Amino acid sequence: MIHWRKYFKIFSCTVRDQFAYIPAYLIGNIFLVVVLFVFFSLWSVIYSGKALIAGLSMTQTLWYLSFAETIELSKARVYNQIQEEVKEGSIAYALGRPYSYNGFKVARSLGESLVKAIPILILGFIVCSLFTGILPGYFRAIPFGLVLITGGIILNLMWGIIIGLLAFWTEEVTPFYWILQKLIFIAGGMFLPIDFFPQWLQGTAKVLPFAYSAYWPAITIVNFSMENFMTALTGQVFYITVLGLVAYGIFRTALKKIHVQGG
Amino acid sequence: MKKYFLFNLSAGMEYRTSFLIQVFGMVLNNCAFIIFWKMLFDRVGGDINGYGFREVMFLWALATFGFSISEILMGNARQLSSIIYKGELDVYLLQPRAVLPNLVCSRMNISGWGDLIYGVALFVITQPLTPVRIVLFLLFALMMALVFVSVRVFYHSLTFFLGNAEQFAATISELVIMFTIYPGSIFSGPSTWILHTIIPAALVAWIPAQLFASFDPLKFLMLLAADGVIVLLSLFMFREGLKRYSSGNRMGTRL
Numbered sequence: 001m002i003h004w005r006k007y008f009k010i011f012s013c014t015v016r017d018q019f020a021y022i023p024a025y026l027i028g029n030i031f032l033v034v035v036l037f038v039f040f041s042l043w044s045v046i047y048s049g050k051a052l053i054a055g056l057s058m059t060q061t062l063w064y065l066s067f068a069e070t071i072e073l074s075k076a077r078v079y080n081q082i083q084e085e086v087k088e089g090s091i092a093y094a095l096g097r098p099y100s101y102n103g104f105k106v107a108r109s110l111g112e113s114l115v116k117a118i119p120i121l122i123l124g125f126i127v128c129s130l131f132t133g134i135l136p137g138y139f140r141a142i143p144f145g146l147v148l149i150t151g152g153i154i155l156n157l158m159w160g161i162i163i164g165l166l167a168f169w170t171e172e173v174t175p176f177y178w179i180l181q182k183l184i185f186i187a188g189g190m191f192l193p194i195d196f197f198p199q200w201l202q203g204t205a206k207v208l209p210f211a212y213s214a215y216w217p218a219i220t221i222v223n224f225s226m227e228n229f230m231t232a233l234t235g236q237v238f239y240i241t242v243l244g245l246v247a248y249g250i251f252r253t254a255l256k257k258i259h260v261q262g263g
Numbered sequence: 264m265k266k267y268f269l270f271n272l273s274a275g276m277e278y279r280t281s282f283l284i285q286v287f288g289m290v291l292n293n294c295a296f297i298i299f300w301k302m303l304f305d306r307v308g309g310d311i312n313g314y315g316f317r318e319v320m321f322l323w324a325l326a327t328f329g330f331s332i333s334e335i336l337m338g339n340a341r342q343l344s345s346i347i348y349k350g351e352l353d354v355y356l357l358q359p360r361a362v363l364p365n366l367v368c369s370r371m372n373i374s375g376w377g378d379l380i381y382g383v384a385l386f387v388i389t390q391p392l393t394p395v396r397i398v399l400f401l402l403f404a405l406m407m408a409l410v411f412v413s414v415r416v417f418y419h420s421l422t423f424f425l426g427n428a429e430q431f432a433a434t435i436s437e438l439v440i441m442f443t444i445y446p447g448s449i450f451s452g453p454s455t456w457i458l459h460t461i462i463p464a465a466l467v468a469w470i471p472a473q474l475f476a477s478f479d480p481l482k483f484l485m486l487l488a489a490d491g492v493i494v495l496l497s498l499f500m501f502r503e504g505l506k507r508y509s510s511g512n513r514m515g516t517r518l
Contacts, residue, residue, distance in 0.1 A: 030434055034441070035441070042449050171280070171281045172281040172284055174288070175289065182291070183295075191299050196306050
């Protein structure tokens, strides 16, 4: 039986911890403002004289990018933490504790990411409203969008844990993270909504797990329907389960490689 | 610099698998952006304010190659704030070498080799190759590396005056890189002033791209002068900051 309360406790402790760093974190969010400014400048030129491209307006495209960036920028660097713990050997200490290692990482990193996501969403709302005006239907879509953004964050956490655990086999896992990140950027539609892809590629890209980290949460908010929401949620639950099982399998295999010496 | 280069390279090659994973990981990482721009230009049709696919690829080739030179030869510039506020500068001050070159050259970031391979390959594949253009590309890449390191030195030197400026300096450095890989012509108004001065993306990439397409000696001299000003400003900032540096009590050695 899973003892959810202890994982919720880890989650809530991390949330409290993270609030202590909010001022420093807000300075770091200058980056989001600039990213949105660059996207706004680029897409203003591309949209000049056109109301819609690939079925999306300029307003929808900019807001889409801000939601996709929210998931990306609020990511906890869980792969990095695991890599360091494996390299230093400190992972051995975590094994004796009364919780699942992967479960602990999910609870802790989710707390960190959700606290980061809130100011990004607020900042994204302000900046996008100034550039293009408020997204039509924003207030109706955002409660459902928050569920999908959380789903996207959890999906990324699962990838982060899998990549971090690869440190048992390779010293350096950062390049694997870069490759995953770029798969989400491109195939997942983070930089460019999948609707802009060539027709032959759209169908495949939309069912890949990367799309559920970026495209589905963002497109559901800017083009809201219950059908889109259910598609996005079902896909996220499916891939979170699959990646969770893969992470568990890798962890069990990796445990066999641990040799504890001394005390 | 040569000794540092050879020493840092042999240190990186100590873990050969890790070295190769980092290098080829970075190449693959960068390749993703070619796909992004190709799909965007295919969807848009034509160019974006005078920049076609080839022009954007030139920006990418120049940015990655120039950045790689700074990471390979002067990779410690990004650690400057941390070295200052931890009081680790003492180690460099005690050595019989000029402080700043000794400091910035003492680390190589291995992933820079991936950027180098990518930048050169992208240039060879996407640009028309003539001896003059190859020389210009190499020259602009060197100028970019020097200006980029100077920007890092300038902003990290704020740590001497303001306390820890690490995050601010890192953000500005990232912004320089980020702006260089987008067409300069999409920006207008007051932002272009910022992009010629505080975040000098125009100096490191957009003006070189114009000169690469159509060389103008006067414009080239103006670019050299502007780059020179940035380098001198960073040297001045570091020197003034150094006067305010108070030593830490941390013990350390460099062998």
